[in-house]
Amino acid sequence: MAEIHDSAVLVSFRSVQKTYDGESLIVKDLNLDIRKGEFLTLLGPSGSGKTTSLMMLAGFETPTSGVIELGGRSLNNVPPHKRDIGMVFQNYALFPHMTVAENLAFPLSVRGINRTDSSERVKRALSMVQLDSFASRYPGQLSGGQQQRVALARALVFEPQLVLMDEPLGALDKQLREHMQMEIKHIHERLGVTVVYVTHDQGEALTMSDRVAVFHQGEIQQIASPRELYEFPSNTFVANFIGENNRLDGRLLSCDGDRCVVSLARGEKVEALAVRVGNPGDPVTLSVRPERIRLNGASESCGNRFSGRVEEFIYLGDHVRVRLEVCGAKDFFVKQPIAELDPSLAVGDVIPLGWHVEHVRALDPQPNSL
Known part of the structure; x- marks a missing residue:
């Protein structure tokens, strides 16, 4: 990654x-x-350290060792309310006995902002989340999505330089959740505020973020843009955790620059990009995305070609997932747009398939738990 100034x-x-x-x-x-x-x-995943990291930044947890700095100064002894940080939680944490406007005015009064200025800011924040007409309602009179909007407005109302969000959309249904993802993303673009967001939902992370840090067992496995994480995972954990992934276990035969040849359990040979491999003879896991696999005639130009037996079709509206047995793996998936699927394809058919060398990554061997 380039050095940041x-x-x-x-x-x-x-x-x-x-x-x-x-x-x-x-x-x-x-x-x-x-x-x-x-x-x-x-x-x-749960227990990977992501929420604990966020809570240390917010001041609700204390680091056992090390330093956290905000704007160049250490936060280690600064209490949460003096950190100039807005927080949005999954459970909204609104005061039930206060109206929406009073909930928003609360962080302003704590900071000693006068009433005129305060009511102006409350108005602005409500309009930002499209709740102008809800100022005098109580949280109990609002839907979950409206309450989450109020919680978002309250985190932004005192114009903090940093907003932390801990699984803020976890309690919402799928459609509302997707709508709120775009709302939050657009508010972020308009305000230019820094947002640190915690989620275990990879789709949400890919949709909203400039960069994503993937945590596992207390460590960052990779930090990159959504596209880079998906297309260029640096290890098997990231490849499996982000998006759908076909895995084939084998052993490294040879390496030549950034290319390598891997031998699979039944002797098939695959040419792949050598991303994270050891020495010849060492185990490796190959990773190839389901949408990168070509079937039938489309596979003719591919550097890696095999045959697969069709086991199952899973219809998903705009595309079909085809489960095949390939190279001994029974759960090998191919994603095909509806328009490209051969309608004569049937369960039991044995067909040629393939993928280009640049679309298969040779990574560290997967632990059995994955």
């Missing part, structure tokens, strides 16, 4: 560790620079 960095984690029992580290040696104005998502 210091003035563009808003938050720095320097060798940050967190343990609750003195033995197991929830966060291991975290070094991370967050840029001014970016939308950075911390993504990972």
Whole structure:
């Protein structure tokens, strides 16, 4: 990754560790620079350290060791309410006895902002989330999506330089969740505020973020733009966690520059990009995305060609997932747009298929737990 000029960095984690029992580290040696104005998502499964990292930045957790800086100064002894950070939680955390306007005015009064200025800011924040006419309602009179909008407005109303969001859309249904993803993304683009967002939903991370940091077992596995993470995963964990992925286990036969040849269990040979491999004879896992695989005649130009037996069709509206048995793997998936699917294809058919060398990555061997 290119070096970032210091003035563009808003938050720095320097060798940050967190343990609750003195033995197991929830966060291991975290070094991370967050840029001014970016939308950075911390993504990972439960227990991977992403929420703990966010809570340390917010001030609700204390690092066991290391330093967190905001705007060049250490936050280690700064209480949460003095950090100039807005927070949005999954459960909204609105005051039920206060109206929407009073909920929004609360963080302003805590900061000593006068009433005239305060009511002007509340108005602006409500209009930003399209709730102008809801000022006098109470949280209990609002839907989940409206409450989440109020929580978002409250985090933005005092114009913080940094907004932290912890699974803020987790309680919403799919359609509303997707709508709110775009709302938050557009508000971020308009305001230029820095957002650090925690989710375990990879689709959400890919949709909203400028960069995504993928966490696993307390460490960042890869930090990159959504496209780079999906197309160029740096290890097997990232390849499996982001999007759908076909995995083939084999052993490294030879390497030549950035290309390598891998031998599969039944002896088939695959030419691949050598991304994270050891020495000849070492185990490797091949990763190839389902939409990169070509069937029948379309496979003729591919560097890697095999045959597969069709096991199942899974219809998903705009595309079909075809499950095949390929090279001994029974759950090998191909994604085909409806318009490109051969209507005569049937379960039991044995067909040629293939993929280009640049679309298959040779990575570290997957642990059996994956």
